[in-house]
Amino acid sequence: EAQVTQNPRYLITVTGKKLTVTCSQNMNHEYMSWYRQDPGLGLRQIYYSMNVEVTDKGDVPEGYKVSRKEKRNFPLILESPSPNQTSLYFCASSSLRTGGVIYGYTFGSGTRLTVV
Amino acid sequence: TQLLEQSPQFLSIQEGENLTVYCNSSSVFSSLQWYRQEPGEGPVLLVTVVTGGEVKKLKRLTFQFGDARKDSSLHITAAQPGDTGLYLCAGDLTGGYNKLIFGAGTRLAVHP
Numbered sequence: 001e002a003q004v005t006q007n008p009r010y011l012i013t014v015t016g017k018k019l020t021v022t023c024s025q026n027m028n029h030e031y032m033s034w035y036r037q038d039p040g041l042g043l044r045q046i047y048y049s050m051n052v053e054v055t056d057k058g059d060v061p062e063g064y065k066v067s068r069k070e071k072r073n074f075p076l077i078l079e080s081p082s083p084n085q086t087s088l089y090f091c092a093s094s095s096l097r098t099g100g101v102i103y104g105y106t107f108g109s110g111t112r113l114t115v116v
Numbered sequence: 117t118q119l120l121e122q123s124p125q126f127l128s129i130q131e132g133e134n135l136t137v138y139c140n141s142s143s144v145f146s147s148l149q150w151y152r153q154e155p156g157e158g159p160v161l162l163v164t165v166v167t168g169g170e171v172k173k174l175k176r177l178t179f180q181f182g183d184a185r186k187d188s189s190l191h192i193t194a195a196q197p198g199d200t201g202l203y204l205c206a207g208d209l210t211g212g213y214n215k216l217i218f219g220a221g222t223r224l225a226v227h228p
Contacts (some may be wrong), residue, residue, distance in 0.1 A: 033215075043159075043218045049147070050214060058215065091156050091188075101146040101166070102208040102216055107158030 002027045006091050006108035013081055013115055020113050021076045023091030031094045031102055034066065034075040035057070036087040037110075045088070049074055050100070081115045086114050124195045124217035126158055130197055130227055137222045140203035146208045146222055148181055148188050149216070153202040164188075214222045 004025045013019055025032065033048035035058075042077060045058030049068040063085055066076040074093075089112075092105040119126055121140045129135055139148070142170035147166045163172050164189065165181035172179045176199075178191040204224050205214040 031214075042220045045215055048215060056214070088156075092158075097147075097166075099146070100214065102145060102214075103163040104149045104161045104164075105151075105159070105206075105216065106161065107151075107169070110156065110158050 002106065004091055004106050006096060006111050008111060010107065011111060011113050013113070015115055016080050016087040019081060019113075021077050021078075021091075021113070022076045023076065023108060024072050025074075025091075025093040025106065026072065027095070027106065028071065028095060029093035029106075030071070030096045032116045033066065033092050033094075033105075034064070034076045035090045035092065036060065037090060038087050046076070046089075046113060050096070051111075055073070059102055069084055081113075086115050119209075119217045120205060120207055122203075122220040122222050124222060125220065126184075126225075127221050128225045131145075131196055132194050133226075135192050135195055135224070137203055137205075137224075138187070139189070139219055141207065141217075142186065142189045143207070143209055143217075144185050148185070148205060148207045149186070150179055150190050151204040151206065153204060154223075159202075159204055195224075197228050199224045200224055200226050213217070 005056045029043040034046040044060045049055045091108040149164045152160045153159040163179045168183045168185045170181045176193045202221045204221045205219045
């Protein structure tokens, strides 16, 4: 089954304790991205990657890091989490059509993160 | 500034009614997608349109891309309670921005 797998699904952590949210896709998609979704603010892009070793900032990258060492994996790293990073996080992937057009995301099931 | 304006923001209807959701922008998109999201879950892709004037049908759902590729609509015929959810439009801007722009969403509730 074609899917994007995120782990963990739920996470409660304390301020300052480094954490990693994993994301893996099995569709050989070039494009991968991380979003956070907050009430009233919608989906906001954190980072994206056009291909292996190619990553770039989205709209809200502060406090986050990513890496793309393999095509299928795109982990999200919070080096020193703070309460304002409490949110629902989604990883997504997409194939790219001619000209780099993003054709449509497959989203993971989400990670609900609480930082206390 | 919201590049993709969705309307209405909320919609509460009875089973069997028809409805239309709009997604408008002053920008041109290479592709535009519609997603449906249920609480606590990731959005699920319903359709992608890429050609101006394109119309796609998915059972009771009809999607249209504007001729100028700046706007889109989603029409649901004879809505059912299973259609309840958050509907999101998203567009890939022309010009190599390498990102999808999401609308704020339309929250639909269909009552039996």
